[in-house]
Amino acid sequence: MSGVDRSVLAGLKPFAGWAAADLDALLAPAHARRFDKGAAPFEQGAPADSFFLLLDGHVQASKLTPDGRQIIVRYIGPGELFGIAAQIRETTYPATAKAVVESLTLVWPSSIWPELAAKFPALSSGLLQAFGARLADANARVIEMATEPVERRLARALLKLAAQSGRPVEGGVEIDFPLTRQELGEMIGATLFSVSRLLKAWETEGLIAGGRARIVVRRSDRLSAIAEGE
Amino acid sequence: MSGVDRSVLAGLKPFAGWAAADLDALLAPAHARRFDKGAAPFEQGAPADSFFLLLDGHVQASKLTPDGRQIIVRYIGPGELFGIAAQIRETTYPATAKAVVESLTLVWPSSIWPELAAKFPALSSGLLQAFGARLADANARVIEMATEPVERRLARALLKLAAQSGRPVEGGVEIDFPLTRQELGEMIGATLFSVSRLLKAWETEGLIAGGRARIVVRRSDRLSAIAEGE
DNA sequence: CGGTCTGTTGAGTACGGTCAACAACTGTGG
DNA sequence: CCACAGTTGTTGACCGTACTCAACAGACCG
CATH class of the missing domain: 2.60.120.10 (Jelly Rolls)
Incomplete structure (x- = not known):
């Protein structure tokens, strides 16, 4: 048994x-x-x-x-x-x-x-x-x-992760496990540097939040817009 | 029937x-x-x-x-x-x-x-x-x-096509159907311009031959070397 | 409190995309 | 048979995205 x-x-x-x-x-x-x-x-x-x-x-x-x-x-x-x-x-x-x-x-x-x-x-x-x-x-x-720039692939990856493994928190959806920039890069075929720059920009715009290896999606609507094509 | x-x-x-x-x-x-x-x-x-x-x-x-x-x-x-x-x-x-x-x-x-x-x-x-x-x-x-440059992807695609759909001709293996640079580009996620430049270079080096929409792989060994990493 | 992991930022570079112009070949219809 | 249109391929100039590399700053852990 x-x-x-x-x-x-x-x-x-x-x-x-x-x-x-x-x-x-x-x-x-x-x-x-x-x-x-x-x-x-x-x-x-x-x-x-x-x-x-x-x-x-x-x-x-x-x-x-x-x-x-x-x-x-x-x-x-x-x-x-x-x-x-x-x-x-x-x-x-x-x-x-x-x-x-x-x-x-x-x-x-x-x-x-x-x-x-x-x-x-x-x-x-x-x-x-x-x-x-x-x-x-x-x-x-x-x-x-083949066809999309890193920015779109990253937005898409975040939305997918939030939908699949998201946990609602106040003001957004938190991805439910630790996830580094390095790992995000390995998901979308980009370097951790590119990922870091994009995430930082999005954080100052209020689209996302997060700490060390933690990511909260705050504005999935705006991320969707980026994922589709502005 | x-x-x-x-x-x-x-x-x-x-x-x-x-x-x-x-x-x-x-x-x-x-x-x-x-x-x-x-x-x-x-x-x-x-x-x-x-x-x-x-x-x-x-x-x-x-x-x-x-x-x-x-x-x-x-x-x-x-x-x-x-x-x-x-x-x-x-x-x-x-x-x-x-x-x-x-x-x-x-x-x-x-x-x-x-x-x-x-x-x-x-x-x-x-x-x-x-x-x-x-x-x-x-x-x-x-x-x-995610990880390989266009050159390698193209070499790999040619080798795969030759293996799958190749017809032996004197001096090489010909891909058995018409295949344009545009289509090769759409296979590997590149533009027809990049494909054209690479194929031209390989043709002058004798790795491949071909005419309009026809491609003959002459030196699969050297293409393999490119596909792997020089 | 040092060591490791993670993230940020900057400078330089190059791969490959975009656009434009043209050349060569193929097939069609007058 | 030739003219024409359509397809395919070549080449050049330009430029931007994203990679490489280096340096550093916090966060976390033992």
């Missing part, structure tokens, strides 16, 4: 409406695992022996280029599966996952995927959906990188 | 080893359709009522950005399924397909996909594989765009 109660799953969108017995069956082969801030559930290139469901916290998925530069693929929030890319074709993880805050996950052995997928068709169709969404997202990013 | 013999499928990699009866069953609901050079099997945003298998020719998949710029997602070669992204989540085509040379396709109504997928598990697992490959490719492109 996993020591995890089915109630932790029942609250997550992907499992809404599942029967209790099914949730139990899904949970049986899983175990819970906690990761400290900075710890890595898996590294790019390592054998993909497990897949994960994030229960609480935030996990960063990044890739290393051949010449040692890092780019951030996405941030994973509670309720999302990760480490599943491997189930589809590869035997090693295509990216590195790192907990950016203390995070709680469920872990299944990869070998059990076919059995689970057969028992719960909703799982594999959900996987397809997720892949479709990621493919669309990746294509959108290619287009952005 | 489709008027297409099962022998046209038997020669394509995805169908190697299929039983004759299965091929016939797969072919039954399909019909053949020819597209002139320049004709579009489908347009971005249109209802996705069909999916396609390219038998012969070359098809370009492109997307239009909100502000009217075009970017080329990929080139499709014989034996590849296309127009299937819709089967996964969307009801409209996410991109436009255009025949860049006269092309021959098989067409199935989208509505029949679930039935076919159920009857031939190899089809849906092939789809997953294809999606995985495309996702990996899209991610690789994001990384390229």
Whole structure:
């Protein structure tokens, strides 16, 4: 047994409406695992022996280029599966996952995927959906990188992060995990210097606020305007 | 009946080893359709009522950005399924397909996909594989765009095209369909001017050759060196 | 209280985009 | 067959965005 109660799953969108017995069956082969801030559930290139469901916290998925530069693929929030890319074709993880805050996950052995997928068709169709969404997202990013200036990409990234992982605070929405200029740069393909200049300008204009590795989106309307094209 | 013999499928990699009866069953609901050079099997945003298998020719998949710029997602070669992204989540085509040379396709109504997928598990697992490959490719492109200069991206694009759609000629490999500087630019996120300058330089150095909309890769070794980093 | 991490700011530079002009080739219709 | 229009490719001048590098200032942590 996993020591995890089915109630932790029942609250997550992907499992809404599942029967209790099914949730139990899904949970049986899983175990819970906690990761400290900075710890890595898996590294790019390592054998993909497990897949994960994030229960609480935030996990960063990044890739290393051949010449040692890092780019951030996405941030994973509670309720999302990760480490599943491997189930589809590869035997090693295509990216590195790192907990950016203390995070709680469920872990299944990869070998059990076919059995689970057969028992719960909703799982594999959900996987397809997720892949479709990621493919669309990746294509959108290619287009952005090719056609849009850094300023727009940055505004867009902030809005996306606020929408996905935002926590309402007075006067805006705070991005719910520490996020440095360096990391923002690695998300949008820019240097930390360019990011720093833009954020500073926006802060003095009142569009955003924040402290060390903390960002609050204050005026998402004006950021949207920048993201679209002034 | 489709008027297409099962022998046209038997020669394509995805169908190697299929039983004759299965091929016939797969072919039954399909019909053949020819597209002139320049004709579009489908347009971005249109209802996705069909999916396609390219038998012969070359098809370009492109997307239009909100502000009217075009970017080329990929080139499709014989034996590849296309127009299937819709089967996964969307009801409209996410991109436009255009025949860049006269092309021959098989067409199935989208509505029949679930039935076919159920009857031939190899089809849906092939789809997953294809999606995985495309996702990996899209991610690789994001990384390229973010970290590599135009010169490298162009060299890489030429090598990929030559490998995928190359026809050996004396002294090199010719890309098997007309390809303008404009289109190369739209593939790698650059202007036709930058592409023109680079190709000219490479032509005088003997790395490539070509005429109007024709490109022959002569020295793939040296192009590889450029693609990696001199 | 030093060391590390994060952020700011400035100066210089270059890659690649924009725009304009023209040349060469292709296909079409009179 | 030629004239013409359309497409494709080349080249030059200019310029701006964003990168590189350097120096420094706070914030956080042990």
